[in-house]
Amino acid sequence: MRIVCIGGGPAGLFFSIVMKSARPDAKIVVLERNRPDDTFGWGVVFSDQTLGNIAAADPPTYERIAQSFVHWDDIDVHYRGRTIRAGGQGFAGIARKRLLRILQERAASLGVDLRFEVEADDEDHARADVLLIADGANSATRRKYAGAFGTTLEPRRNRYIWLGTHRRFDAFTFAFEETEHGWFQVHAYQFDAELGTVIVECREETWRAAGLDTASAEESIAFCERLFAPYLGGHRLMSNAKHLANPWISFVQVNNARWFHGNKVLIGDAAHTAHFSIGSGTKLALEDAIGLAGALRRNPELTRAFEEYEAERRIEVLRLQNAARNSTEWFENVARYASLEPEQFAYSLLTRSQRLTHDNLRLRDRQYIANIEAWLSQRAGARNPVPPMFTPFRLRELELPNRVVVSPMAMYSCVDGTPNDFYLVHLGARAQGGAGLVFTEMTCVAPDGRISPGCAGMWREEHVAAWQRIVEFAHTYTRAKIGLQLGHAGPKGSTQRGWEEADEPLPDGNWPVMGPSPIPFGERHQIPRAMTRADMERVTEQFVRAAGMGLRCGFDMLELHCAHGYLLSSFITPLTNRRTDAYGGSLENRLRYPLEVFAAIRAVWPAYKPMSVRISATDWVEGGITPNDAVEIARAFDAAGADLIDVSAGQTSRLAQPVYGRMFQTPFSDKIRNELRIATMAVGNITDADQVNSIVAAGRADLVALARPHLSDPYFSLHAAAQLGYDEQHWPEQYLPGRDQYLRNLRRAAQIAAEAASEVTK
Numbered sequence: 001m002r003i004v005c006i007g008g009g010p011a012g013l014f015f016s017i018v019m020k021s022a023r024p025d026a027k028i029v030v031l032e033r034n035r036p037d038d039t040f041g042w043g044v045v046f047s048d049q050t051l052g053n054i055a056a057a058d059p060p061t062y063e064r065i066a067q068s069f070v071h072w073d074d075i076d077v078h079y080r081g082r083t084i085r086a087g088g089q090g091f092a093g094i095a096r097k098r099l100l101r102i103l104q105e106r107a108a109s110l111g112v113d114l115r116f117e118v119e120a121d122d123e124d125h126a127r128a129d130v131l132l133i134a135d136g137a138n139s140a141t142r143r144k145y146a147g148a149f150g151t152t153l154e155p156r157r158n159r160y161i162w163l164g165t166h167r168r169f170d171a172f173t174f175a176f177e178e179t180e181h182g183w184f185q186v187h188a189y190q191f192d193a194e195l196g197t198v199i200v201e202c203r204e205e206t207w208r209a210a211g212l213d214t215a216s217a218e219e220s221i222a223f224c225e226r227l228f229a230p231y232l233g234g235h236r237l238m239s240n241a242k243h244l245a246n247p248w249i250s251f252v253q254v255n256n257a258r259w260f261h262g263n264k265v266l267i268g269d270a271a272h273t274a275h276f277s278i279g280s281g282t283k284l285a286l287e288d289a290i291g292l293a294g295a296l297r298r299n300p301e302l303t304r305a306f307e308e309y310e311a312e313r314r315i316e317v318l319r320l321q322n323a324a325r326n327s328t329e330w331f332e333n334v335a336r337y338a339s340l341e342p343e344q345f346a347y348s349l350l351t352r353s354q355r356l357t358h359d360n361l362r363l364r365d366r367q368y369i370a371n372i373e374a375w376l377s378q379r380a381g382a383r384n385p386v387p388p389m390f391t392p393f394r395l396r397e398l399e400l401p402n403r404v405v406v407s408p409m410a411m412y413s414c415v416d417g418t419p420n421d422f423y424l425v426h427l428g429a430r431a432q433g434g435a436g437l438v439f440t441e442m443t444c445v446a447p448d449g450r451i452s453p454g455c456a457g458m459w460r461e462e463h464v465a466a467w468q469r470i471v472e473f474a475h476t477y478t479r480a481k482i483g484l485q486l487g488h489a490g491p492k493g494s495t496q497r498g499w500e501e502a503d504e505p506l507p508d509g510n511w512p513v514m515g516p517s518p519i520p521f522g523e524r525h526q527i528p529r530a531m532t533r534a535d536m537e538r539v540t541e542q543f544v545r546a547a548g549m550g551l552r553c554g555f556d557m558l559e560l561h562c563a564h565g566y567l568l569s570s571f572i573t574p575l576t577n578r579r580t581d582a583y584g585g586s587l588e589n590r591l592r593y594p595l596e597v598f599a600a601i602r603a604v605w606p607a608y609k610p611m612s613v614r615i616s617a618t619d620w621v622e623g624g625i626t627p628n629d630a631v632e633i634a635r636a637f638d639a640a641g642a643d644l645i646d647v648s649a650g651q652t653s654r655l656a657q658p659v660y661g662r663m664f665q666t667p668f669s670d671k672i673r674n675e676l677r678i679a680t681m682a683v684g685n686i687t688d689a690d691q692v693n694s695i696v697a698a699g700r701a702d703l704v705a706l707a708r709p710h711l712s713d714p715y716f717s718l719h720a721a722a723q724l725g726y727d728e729q730h731w732p733e734q735y736l737p738g739r740d741q742y743l744r745n746l747r748r749a750a751q752i753a754a755e756a757a758s759e760v761t762k
């Protein structure tokens with residue numbers, strides 16, 4: 001087998017090592033345009049897991065790398081004159097030059113044909129069995145076949161410069177400095193006995209405003225030395241890319257729909273990039289090399305081997321790219337977090353990728369978490385330090401005992417809108433379960449405003465009595481507060497119950513629906529009647545009447561449902577609002593009717609009781625609502641007197657292409673909360689207490705709503721309190737023996753796990 005590898009970076013070299021070890025008869029040539037010692041980076045970092053993978057793939061390489069590593073445990077965050085340190089992070093750094101030297105020597109010792117200072121062209125090697133495209137993020141070979149690979153390149157918003165220094169950092173160091181042009185940040189770490197890497201980064205517009213776009217390398221370095229002098233201890237910064245006209249780079253997100261084409265296969269940065277702020281580019285390159293060599297070893301048939309390689313590696317790459325995207329966005333939006341206190345700023349930074357959670361940080365540094373919990377608790381007015389999810393929260397006169405909310409969930413079990421015993425038990429059990437706030441489902445303001453015939457309502461006198469019974473139960477027997485979500489289904493009305501053909505019209509007995517424009521939600525849906533001014537006034541009155549009835553029921557809080565494609569949401573999104581009057585067109589116009597409804601309700605809802613608004617922060621559709629629009633929507637409702645924005649997403653169009661994942665909507669809440677400095681609630685695939693703690697502690701939301709987790713466990717918060725050792729949680733007195741047994745069982749399970757762990761280590 002003859003393999004030609006274009007590019008002698010970590011990917012190409014390590015592939016040649018693993019492949020040549022497994023198939024000594026293979027003829028492998030690596031072509032590198034630079035000299036062996038040229039490299040334009042400084043250091044790279046690896047996690048213990050990556051080191052384990054290298055050790056398993058090629059022990060001699062691992063041993064030499066391990067001898068060269070500088071280890072460190074702490075992360076320091078320097079921000080607004082404070083330094084926050086978090087320990088137990090476990091990194092290992094190595095000079096990129098040293099890493100390449102080790103890989104080059106190992107490859108040469110195995111008989112790989114390494115040729116330097118060769119500008120490779122794939123056409124000169126068309127007859128090779130395998131042509132490895134390992135020429136980095138800027139790959140010219142990939143560019144040539146961009147159509148076949150389905151390449152997409154997404155330049156990001158920041159500029160960065162990669163420098164070196166003799167300053168010896170004793171921790172992975174992040175430093176933030178604000179200038180008149182915007183924020184600059186440093187990512188710095190030591191990678192050998194003498195040298196450290198310093199990456200300076202800022203927004204493109206900040207870079208231009210500071211004149212760095214026209215600065216020489218020397219001027220840029222001098223600028224960085226001045227700005228970050230407090231962290232450099234008198235040491236200089238050095239560049240090894242002075243040959244470039246401007247050493248500031250834009251990170252480009254590289255993706256390829258297909259990783260191979262004929263005998264050509266992409267690997268490392270040529271195939272995909274992951275932002276340097278999660279330090280995983282070299283890891284991915286080395287692991288690709290292991291994956292590809294393994295697939296070629298197992299499959300004599302080339303296409304089969306490439307398919308297996310791509311299938312195996314794509315999932316891991318996607319996982320890391322998702323984390324890297326969150327991290328990239330964090331560093332692109334430092335100004336958004338600049339209002340946070342240093343404690344929360346640092347926590348937000350540490351958890352920016354949403355992969356590292358509160359529990360992970362506790363395992364790494366117990367004291368760091370104790371400090372942040374004490375700080376958050378004191379700020380929230382808790383008597384003692386408590387886990388973040390159990391800190392109290394206040395909205396107007398409403399005191400919530402903790403941050404957990406039972407999200408609104410339609411149960412489709414009413415007759416003529418009247419909540420029956422199912423609702424008493426369902427909402428009652430969830431109120432007993434320890435959440436701070438329980439929401440009713442979308443309670444419809446009129447019979448023709450229902451989603452389905454089973455939906456809950458608030459338009460008849462008997463609804464008041466039925467809801468009152470539920471509210472009284474919550475107030476009498478639990479510490480939970482109870483909120484009423486009011487809505488009107490609009491164009492998504494007259495559909496089947498959730499467990500039937502959800503969101504599809506009734507088989508018969510449909511009632512007429514209306515919306516901003518005559519645009520049906522789906523193929524089988526009715527065409528809604530475009531609302532007249534009289535329709536709008538009537539519906540506003542229905543909302544006001546329902547709010548008044550809700551007040552008589554004793555609800556603590558009111559939420560206006562402006563999400564998920566229902567009536568008010570269908571006015572906001574341009575996908576369903578094509579009106580040419582004052583209620584269509586610009587976002588300002590599309591918001592006009594929802595804001596009118598909000599103002600009318602706010603006028604009758606007492607000033608001491610809070611109101612929230614649920615919005616869809618994106619339509620997940622090209623041309624629909626974007627997260628930037630969502631900030632404007634939230635701003636408008638905030639100005640109208642909303643106390644909290646409940647940040648959901650989507651469900652406004654059948655064309656939506658949502659990107660699911662754990663806590664996938666939380667970044668929208670983070671954006672709205674921290675750009676506008678207003679209270680928000682996060683929701684969507686938040687499934688455990690650890691995630692709730694992380695979201696609250698990082699200031700990504702003030703409240704956290706869980707829907708489906710509360711269907712499988714009404715006692716979610718009671719269980720979380722017991723698991724976290726939070727003993728001030730109120731349990732219904734009647735259930736105290738159950739609590740005691742649950743705690744005993746937890747202790748017993750922990751003991752068994754500890755015994756099993758010590759058996760393994762014996």
Ligand SMILES: Cc1cc2nc3c(=O)[nH]c(=O)nc-3n(C[C@H](O)[C@H](O)[C@H](O)COP(=O)(O)OP(=O)(O)OC[C@H]3O[C@@H](n4cnc5c(N)ncnc54)[C@H](O)[C@@H]3O)c2cc1C
Binds near residue numbers: 118
């Ligand atoms: C500022 C910054 C900091 C980073 N920090 C880290 C970190 O801490 N940890 C980490 O894991 N990763 C880090 N990375 C990412 C890391 O550098 C890359 O992900 C990694 O080097 C990818 O390896 P590769 O072999 O695919 O590509 P590269 O390392 O880019 O290697 C490609 C090689 O191909 C050669 N080449 C290109 N075209 C030709 C041609 N036509 N003929 C011959 N040779 C050619 C190039 O000279 C180069 O040597 C960082 C990246 C940047 C930009």
Ligand SMILES: Cc1cc2nc3c(=O)[nH]c(=O)nc-3n(C[C@H](O)[C@H](O)[C@H](O)COP(=O)(O)O)c2cc1C
Binds near residue numbers: 408441563614683
């Ligand atoms: C059965 C069910 C019914 C729902 N009904 C409503 C509703 O009436 N109003 C609303 O705003 N959201 C409703 N939702 C959406 C949830 O409130 C929540 O936003 C969504 O399920 C994501 O949260 P989760 O991942 O915790 O389930 C419903 C969700 C489910 C599962």
